[in-house]
Amino acid sequence: MTKGEIFKYTKERISKRTGIKGKQLEKIKFAVVQRSAYAKPDYLDDEDTLSDKMMNRDDMLGLDHPNKLRNNWLRADSIFIR
Numbered sequence: 001m002t003k004g005e006i007f008k009y010t011k012e013r014i015s016k017r018t019g020i021k022g023k024q025l026e027k028i029k030f031a032v033v034q035r036s037a038y039a040k041p042d043y044l045d046d047e048d049t050l051s052d053k054m055m056n057r058d059d060m061l062g063l064d065h066p067n068k069l070r071n072n073w074l075r076a077d078s079i080f081i082r
Contacts, residue, residue, distance in 0.1 A: 006047040033062040 002010070007030070015025050031041035032050075035058040042053060043064075048060070 003051045004049060005051070006046070007044050007048045008051050010050050011046070019057050027065055029064040031062045034040060034058060035060065 011025070011030065015021055020028070026073055031043045032053045033039060033041045034056065041062055042062070044053065046052065053059075053062075
């Protein structure tokens, strides 16, 4: 996370790092998620600044992607970013 960077540019860096581009990237909704149980995600817009939204060290960046496949076996896709 780069301090003061607009999320639009952060999303471009995430795209380069993960290889997710185009329509697949557009389907993903990004949110700041707190580790506490039952925390409501705070969805991000392109104009938001991630460093301002992630105030706590326990906050995480969540990727919300609607998977419309009916087959449960194919829903086990995961992304791990370091």
